[in-house]
Amino acid sequence: MKPQELSRRQSKYTARTAPEGERVATSAMIASLDAEGRDTIAAPFGHALVDLAKTREDIVGLTADLSKYTDLHIFAKAYPDRFYQMGMAEAVMISAAAGLAREGFTPFATTYAVFASRRAYDFIIMAIAEENLPVKIVCALPGLTTGYGPSHQATEDLAIMRGMPNLTIIDPCDAVEIDQATRVIADTPGPVYMRLLRGQVPDVLGEYGYQFKLGRAQMIRDGRDVLFVSSGLMTMRTLDAAKALQKDGVDCAVLHVPTIKPLDVQTIIAEASKGGRLVVTAENHSVTGGLGEAVAATLMRAGVHVPFRQIGLPDAFLDAGALPTLHDQYGISVSAVTAAVKSWL
Amino acid sequence: MNTGTAKHGSNVSLARRAWAIRRNALRMGEVQGQGYIGQALGVADVLAVSYFHALSYRPDDPEWEGRDRFLLSIGHYAIALYSAMIEAGILPENELETYGMDDSRMPMSGMAAYTPGMEITGGSLGHGLGIAVGMALGLKRKKNPAFVYNMLSDGELGEGSTWEAVMSAVQWKLDNLIAIVDFNNQQADGPTRSALAQVPEAAKWQAFGWYAQEVDGNDLDAVVAAFDAARGHDGAQPRVIICNTTMCKGIPFLESREITHFVRVEPEEWAKALEILDGEKPQ
Numbered sequence: 001m002k003p004q005e006l007s008r009r010q011s012k013y014t015a016r017t018a019p020e021g022e023r024v025a026t027s028a029m030i031a032s033l034d035a036e037g038r039d040t041i042a043a044p045f046g047h048a049l050v051d052l053a054k055t056r057e058d059i060v061g062l063t064a065d066l067s068k069y070t071d072l073h074i075f076a077k078a079y080p081d082r083f084y085q086m087g088m089a090e091a092v093m094i095s096a097a098a099g100l101a102r103e104g105f106t107p108f109a110t111t112y113a114v115f116a117s118r119r120a121y122d123f124i125i126m127a128i129a130e131e132n133l134p135v136k137i138v139c140a141l142p143g144l145t146t147g148y149g150p151s152h153q154a155t156e157d158l159a160i161m162r163g164m165p166n167l168t169i170i171d172p173c174d175a176v177e178i179d180q181a182t183r184v185i186a187d188t189p190g191p192v193y194m195r196l197l198r199g200q201v202p203d204v205l206g207e208y209g210y211q212f213k214l215g216r217a218q219m220i221r222d223g224r225d226v227l228f229v230s231s232g233l234m235t236m237r238t239l240d241a242a243k244a245l246q247k248d249g250v251d252c253a254v255l256h257v258p259t260i261k262p263l264d265v266q267t268i269i270a271e272a273s274k275g276g277r278l279v280v281t282a283e284n285h286s287v288t289g290g291l292g293e294a295v296a297a298t299l300m301r302a303g304v305h306v307p308f309r310q311i312g313l314p315d316a317f318l319d320a321g322a323l324p325t326l327h328d329q330y331g332i333s334v335s336a337v338t339a340a341v342k343s344w345l
Numbered sequence: 346m347n348t349g350t351a352k353h354g355s356n357v358s359l360a361r362r363a364w365a366i367r368r369n370a371l372r373m374g375e376v377q378g379q380g381y382i383g384q385a386l387g388v389a390d391v392l393a394v395s396y397f398h399a400l401s402y403r404p405d406d407p408e409w410e411g412r413d414r415f416l417l418s419i420g421h422y423a424i425a426l427y428s429a430m431i432e433a434g435i436l437p438e439n440e441l442e443t444y445g446m447d448d449s450r451m452p453m454s455g456m457a458a459y460t461p462g463m464e465i466t467g468g469s470l471g472h473g474l475g476i477a478v479g480m481a482l483g484l485k486r487k488k489n490p491a492f493v494y495n496m497l498s499d500g501e502l503g504e505g506s507t508w509e510a511v512m513s514a515v516q517w518k519l520d521n522l523i524a525i526v527d528f529n530n531q532q533a534d535g536p537t538r539s540a541l542a543q544v545p546e547a548a549k550w551q552a553f554g555w556y557a558q559e560v561d562g563n564d565l566d567a568v569v570a571a572f573d574a575a576r577g578h579d580g581a582q583p584r585v586i587i588c589n590t591t592m593c594k595g596i597p598f599l600e601s602r603e604i605t606h607f608v609r610v611e612p613e614e615w616a617k618a619l620e621i622l623d624g625e626k627p628q
Binding site for chain 2: 087091102107123131
């Protein structure tokens with residue numbers, strides 16, 4: 001019997017030469033998030049952890065060969081004897097973090113979001129979440145923050161992790177929030193999965209006098225016509241889109257939802273129930289199984305019927321390339337968000 | 346070594362302890378009509394040496410900070426560990442008949458939240474040794490001289506995560522970590538050796554940098570010597586004891602069955618097995 005023909009993903013690319021003129025260099029490919037004219041803060045997670053460790057002897061750091069790429073190297077340099085390089089071995093990093101937690105320590109374990117969510121899932125759920133251990137899993141390259149293609153793009157990590165009981169899931173917006181959230185989760189019992197922007201991270205929420213509160217959605221700016229419900233870096237995009245739309249007379253509210261689980265259903269229901277607004281979720285994640293669907297389910301369960309749209313990455317394996325190009329292509333750049341909202345009004 | 350309990354200090358022989366562990370397991374199996382009896386009977390001698398020769402613990406204080414940690418990554422062996430912990434006085438004998446029942450502290454697969462003395466939730470295989478690495482690191486951070494034991498199975502050596510932990514333990518020079526491999530050459534679909542290349546067992550661990558011993562896991566004297574050598578070894582390296590055991594050891598009509606990973610025992614056979622065991626009661 002003949003084997004069946006495979007229906008593989010076909011390449012759409014043909015041979016080409018490099019374009020003339022300005023190029024988007026590949027140096028923009030990995031995690032250097034476009035700061036969009038904003039100030040940036042270096043390695044907010046690493047510095048917050050060092051600051052915490054001054055008074056918290058229980059804090060230890062582990063990584064699976066990615067300390068420099070998760071900003072944990074700042075901690076490793078400050079506290080070399082409290083840093084565990086576990087090698088390119090996510091299963092034992094997570095299991096060892098569980099063991100350290102059992103012995104009374106508060107481990108921060110870092111890797112890329114793809115490796116934690118895809119490769120180490122069984123170890124997180126059984127060794128950590130089922131036991132409700134205080135391990136903080138902090139993961140760089142969430143969603144579309146690298147042009148390396150599906151091997152490094154964690155476009156479905158929230159969908160994967162949301163199914164895990166006991167797990168708190170945080171998708172912070174910027175450097176200010178990463179600094180604040182790191183301190184809060186260190187004090188929070190139980191396991192946490194936090195998405196991380198690393199390196200030079202934009203300062204967005206500083207001008208709003210924002211203070212992260214675990215499990216709380218917060219209105220960053222109010223508005224009449226559109227209610228953005230956004231998380232992670234998409235909150236900086238929706239804030240910018242709101243400014244752009246304001247010029248066209250469209251008044252947008254931005255409800256920032258950094259805690260994906262447990263979701264602040266009260267605030268989301270209350271804001272969506274005000275009526276007269278188009279509700280638009282925006283996330284740096286697949287439209288399948290992330291914030292958008294969580295909000296939709298929340299509203300349906302509560303009987304809140306409102307016009308609703310989702311901004312997010314498609315349920316597809318994304319292309320490789322330069323980030324600014326990809327963000328435009330997949331609809332999560334400021335201009336793409338602005339255009340989408342205009343088309344819906 | 347046998348500190349912390351009067352029972353430890355008694356003159357009850359290890360053979361008698363192993364016999365009692367087997368008996369407890371058979372009684373629990375009879376109550377539930379099923380259970381991983383083959384593994385429990387096979388590993389009873391190793392557990393007897395663990396709980397009545399090697400480990401430091403306090404039966405009335407299972408979370409005593411000074412205890413040696415005993416991790417059962419093979420959650421389905423829970424019936425064996427419950428049997429040992431009942432004999433050790435960590436679990437009361439009058440709970441034995443609740444095994445596997447609703448609201449019991451002794452579920453079919455070992456879970457830490459349910460059972461005093463159960464250090465981890467096992468069952469998803471390939472987890473225990475990694476957690477043991479973290480606990481061994483934690484004990485060293487606290488300058489706590491306790492040992493971490495992790496009992497794993499030959500089948501678990503097929504899980505890649507086990508080998509991540511094997512390498513990590515060497516990297517961190519975890520001389521406070523002792524792995525115990527129950528090598529009974531049986532997994533769910535048949536002989537372990539037929540499933541994934543596993544030989545030579547001890548040489549592989551040695552090549553990774555462990556202090557490795559391979560013993561007949563049903564020879565009490567050999568197991569005692571191996572545990573003593575593992576604890577007393579002066580190299581800055583983790584230790585492993587590969588225990589070759591016989592499934593259903595001690596009950597010949599079960600030992601001879603072809604499929605022993607999960608033994609089918611007819612209702613009348615429980616009494617027959619207990620009768621055989623009682624006839625072999627050591628002093």
